Amino acid sequence: MTSLIFLVIGMGLVTYIPRMLPMVFLQKVQLPVRMRRFLEFVPYAVLASLIFPDILFSVENIESAIMGSLAALILAALKVNLILVVIGGITGVFIMDVILAG
Amino acid sequence: MSNQTMKKDSFDAIDYKQPSHRHYFKRGMQAGVPVAIGYIPIAIAFGLLAKASGIPDLVTILMSLIIFAGASQFIGVNLIMAGVMYWEIILTTFILNLRHFLMTASLSQRVSDTTSKKQLSLLSFGVTDETFSVASIQEEKDLPAMYLIGLNTIAFSAWNIGTWIGVFFASGLPQSVQNSMGIALFAMFIGLLVPALKKSSSVVIVVFIAITISSLIYWTDMIQLSDGWRVILSTVIAASIGVAIFPEKEGESHD
Numbered sequence: 561m562t563s564l565i566f567l568v569i570g571m572g573l574v575t576y577i578p579r580m581l582p583m584v585f586l587q588k589v590q591l592p593v594r595m596r597r598f599l600e601f602v603p604y605a606v607l608a609s610l611i612f613p614d615i616l617f618s619v620e621n622i623e624s625a626i627m628g629s630l631a632a633l634i635l636a637a638l639k640v641n642l643i644l645v646v647i648g649g650i651t652g653v654f655i656m657d658v659i660l661a662g
Numbered sequence: 663m664s665n666q667t668m669k670k671d672s673f674d675a676i677d678y679k680q681p682s683h684r685h686y687f688k689r690g691m692q693a694g695v696p697v698a699i700g701y702i703p704i705a706i707a708f709g710l711l712a713k714a715s716g717i718p719d720l721v722t723i724l725m726s727l728i729i730f731a732g733a734s735q736f737i738g739v740n741l742i743m744a745g746v747m748y749w750e751i752i753l754t755t756f757i758l759n760l761r762h763f764l765m766t767a768s769l770s771q772r773v774s775d776t777t778s779k780k781q782l783s784l785l786s787f788g789v790t791d792e793t794f795s796v797a798s799i800q801e802e803k804d805l806p807a808m809y810l811i812g813l814n815t816i817a818f819s820a821w822n823i824g825t826w827i828g829v830f831f832a833s834g835l836p837q838s839v840q841n842s843m844g845i846a847l848f849a850m851f852i853g854l855l856v857p858a859l860k861k862s863s864s865v866v867i868v869v870f871i872a873i874t875i876s877s878l879i880y881w882t883d884m885i886q887l888s889d890g891w892r893v894i895l896s897t898v899i900a901a902s903i904g905v906a907i908f909p910e911k912e913g914e915s916h917d
Contacts, residue, residue, distance in 0.1 A: 564721045567748045571738055572728035574756035576787060582767035583786035584779055591771065594905055601868045601901035602768040603798035606761070607855045608872035609896035610791055613880050614889075615848040620841050628842070632849035636856035642696040649849025653842040 619653050621660055628653035683808045690812025693800075696850045697792045697813070698820035701732075703843035705821045708735055709828015715743045719829050726825040730818060731790060733889065734758050758890035764897055765794040769805075772798065777807040788814025792847060799854045864908035872900035 591599070619625050631652030635645045705726065712722040717739055725735050734755045741751045766789050773782065785807060793813050797805055859866050875896040879887050887895065 561718055561721070563748070564718065564742070565724060567738075567742070567751060568721060568724050568728055570748070570752045571725070571734060571755045574752055575729050575731045575734055575759045575762075578756075578759050578761075578763040579766050579789045580783050580786040582763055583770045583773070583789070584782045586767055586770040587773055587777065587782055588775065594909065596771060597905045597909060597911075598901050599764075599768040599771055601865075601904040602764050602897060603795065604855065604858060604865050604868050605872040605897040605900040605904070606765060606791070606893060607795055607851050608869040608900070609876040609893045610795075611848055611851045611855065612873045613877050615845065615852075618848050619844040624842070625845060628845040628849065629852070632845075632852040633856060636853045639857050642850060642853045643699065645853030646696050646699055646846050646849045649845045649852070650842050653845050657842060 619657075621657065623660060624653040624656035627656035686806040686808035687812035687815075690809040690814075691816045693796055693809075694793065694813040694816035696853070697796060697817045697847075700792065700843075700846035700850050701817060701820040702824040702827075703846065704732055705824025706828040708732070708739075709825045709830075711736065711828075712739050713829050715739050717742065722829050723822075723825060726822050729755075730787070730821060731755075731759060732821075754888070757888060761791075761890055761893045761897070762789060762794075764894065765789060765791075765798075769794060769798055769810075772803065772805045773810065774804045774806050781807045781811070785810045785814060788818055790817065792850065793817050795851060795854050799858060864904055867907065868900045868904040871903050872896045875899050 615629050616622055616625050619628065628649040629652075632645050632649035635648040640648075708726070709722060712725070712735075713719070725738065729735055729738070737758065738751060738755060741754065766786055769789065770782075773785075777785075788811070793810075797810055797813060855869065859869065873896075876892055879892045879895065
């Protein structure tokens, strides 16, 4: 139990350090233009690689995942509120699950 | 204030003569609601899994309080159960979270200059894939520290409340509902990314390259990479190609 708690603290440290170092030490640094441009692209590249292909395996059936993804894509393209995109994705999966089960 | 107007109006609209910490904090909390909705079911699943794996309740709760990183915690539980050496678990966690290095480097350029080092070290604790995505997709160039702290606070609270529910109350939840919620955070990512695609063609290209590389790494047997490395590699390659093709900002500018 005690060693497990130390493990958790260790995991916490190696999670915190990569979050903290750039934030604290780069914030006031004037980075080169190309570096700043690179960092501007990071959010979009991160989002893209987080979404795909993982979204296909986010729920039990790949068919349901595709249905939920399509629902979310359509709602997002319509620029509806983010919460509705989330609810739409969940509903898409739920409906396809019901169809597959029936 | 409706959420629709929250998304549209900008920080510039606020009277800077009287910047209210509470106001920004509340803004951040509101922006974090979709993150919270996505976190609760996953945190419940985490609590359930940890409990089912025989991890002591206290340790599970501490994991969500101290680590606050979904993927690391799930993988941590798996590795503990597999009897993997602790230093290997810590190394795996470190590798998995190196991607946050890129995210906080990117976000550091957006945080208001007035932010103290103390505030920076506090708000960096709450940077996750999800809070980072919500914050960095905001149109405003300067993000007030209290906005980020508000965003992180609601996400952190949801993650921990979910963990408690999972550990103490969740055995009765219907499986079908829990299953469909697995897509929640991905749907949120889509909701953040797709509107940004309409703004500039450089972003479309970068996204296309990132998806291609991520898929290649995922499905090619030649390269065996952990999810953390996959995100890092796809991001670095896609953003670098983006800089090479589009060194200058097109049309619209933050400045």
